[in-house]
Amino acid sequence: MLGVSLPLAPARVEMIATEPLPLMRHGGVAGNGLYGRQTLRGNLVYGGGPHEWINVPDMATPDHPNTPLVRNLARRLAELLPGAAHLRVIRAWGGIVENTPDGLPVIDRPRRPDNVILATMSSVGFGLSPAAGKGISELAMHGRCLFADLSALALSRFADTPPDWRERAGWIPTTASVAETAAGGSR
């Protein structure tokens, strides 16, 4: 509609949470292919592992269920913290995140149309979001970010990205359409 094309590929990722345990000295232990931490309540909350590329029509908010991957996450976590292998997993959840072709954010105010601001954190926004929010507000108010040079995050770096970049990268669903597999039960 705006004549702007922002290359993004959405994917579904998963996390698990255990029951609480007393706070550890190092609550931020990560590794073994996992990211996460111990929460202030004491739960171990960790994610990682293979993502599933999906198609999201119209950038709607789709359902984000879990898969049996939660078992593999449990194994990785027990390997990372063997002393916690007896802890019970009390829930898991999934989320949809998007990525640009280089995995880095786009925060930009293109020249045309000049009243539009583009922003995606490309799946690395959790810790960066306060700074990103400030940068975006400055783009709106002053036309540029006052505290950092955001030129490396400009949309123009994808000017030569081919329209079929997702297919070329393999960042697309690889199986048959939902309609074809729905016979087996579908959400």
Place this chain on the structure above:
Amino acid sequence: MTVDTRSIADKAPQPERHVAVVVVGAGAAGVAAAIEAARAGVEVLLIDENPIDNDMMAMDVPLYFGQRMQASVRNRALMMERVVATNPALAEAHEAGVDVQLGTYVWGAFVNGPTVRELPGPMLGLADDRRSWLVGYDRLIVAAGRATWPWASRAGSAPARWERTAPSLSSPAIARSARSAWSSSARETWASGRPPWRSRAAWPSRESSRSHTPCVATRRSRRSLASRGVPFYTAHTIREARGRVGEIESVVLVQIDGDLNPVAGSEREIACDTVCLALGLAPNVELLHLVGARLVFASALGGWVPAIDDAMQTSVPTVFAAGDCAGVHDGMLADPDIARVQGRLAGIAAAQSLGAVTPKVPLPTARSGQGAGAAVHTHWQQWLRSLIQAGGWEVNICQCEEVTRRELVEVKPPRYLKWESPQMDARSLDTMLRDGPVNQDQIKRLTRAGMGPCQSRRCREQVGLLVAQATGTSIDRIPLPSFRPPIRPLPLNVLWPTDEPPAMREEWVSWFGIPTQFSPHWEAGMAIAEPTAQTRLILSDE
């Protein structure tokens, strides 16, 4: 075509077994369903989680053990014997060729959908107390029963809790009495148009000569109780339960007036060692939610129930629901044949949908008992109100995360954060209501009520009712909070797979594995490999 080797493509889990029909729950409905499908010549796996592991007994999976489990519940063989002995139909199912697996939890159901396409087919996550595994199915019949009402109350200085009925494992007489007592109370109360009188009867416990067992009873049973010398209190509610750790010693009853307020000076302490709660039942729809079956609110059937057709088929064509999980009411408690008929219908329909030819059996229609209930939520609302007015706001509504009734309606951040903020202090259910309809998932995230090990199995209904009451919202407008797997809390070393495919291990990354993603943007083009399982763990040496 290029494949992203870091994605799930080509490494989706394969079930270790595939069965034509899986029936979950070996109660009246589940066993009947399994037998019908097996007799039609279809391969059937019947799963029931009982006897459950000792650690699971406080988790309020649908059989209840209260807080006074004895050491004998750790004896698996004995527990298995009890489960089989109290359910003679299991032998019949076995005779019919059904593969019966007891002591087996269903902790997840996984189906393909818009955002999951890699599964080879629909499958269940199963587990016992040692390992977990996956079973694929063509048809799933959910006969998962119902959950009883866990009402929290002020529990003196000790964390004693109320006992709930354990139909097959505690005294069957008490359980039956309590259940049948509940079964007619709601209807009679409202038919009479009287204020909600709540009755307590105490009769000598058959389990203990030491004390008495207060229990809800009804006018109908009043005469028979009276003839046995059982005191019986109407228009009373429970103000407090007193006891030591793990034991209950007494309850304090208080009379309530027409506005559900406690009548000063009417307190009465009754010594007891058990409290049977038989206030109400809620269909167990966890699994049905996970497979994506459409759920509708029907107060006369206990709350959220699956939308089903006359053949017990849900909105997901491969999934059927039968028995109490498809909707429960008084009549079904009194007459197990209603669930049994539903089970038979589901078993026959599932077998037929797989092409099996079933014998013509005259069957009453599925709905013969389904619509016979009376709306229960108004009655529950009155109960909750009387408990709050008698017992106050400082009672934990979420036992796992220790969130009080007051903290819930004031939408307080959890105490362990030790965080005070004027912004949060200004928030309440009222201010949230101005932003749009309040939902329980939002309340969970803000207060943590329902986020503990039991995952709201003990407080879901109460939180829903309290939110409805505090916001003046009709209970049917409060959306069902989500269920997340594992729907049974399982240890990491039980849930983990022992058979990971090599690709799962070798190509595992913590995030997307995009080489440039974690490169500094000012060093364009620099690509660093993402940390993987092979990277050495680095701890700070503070």
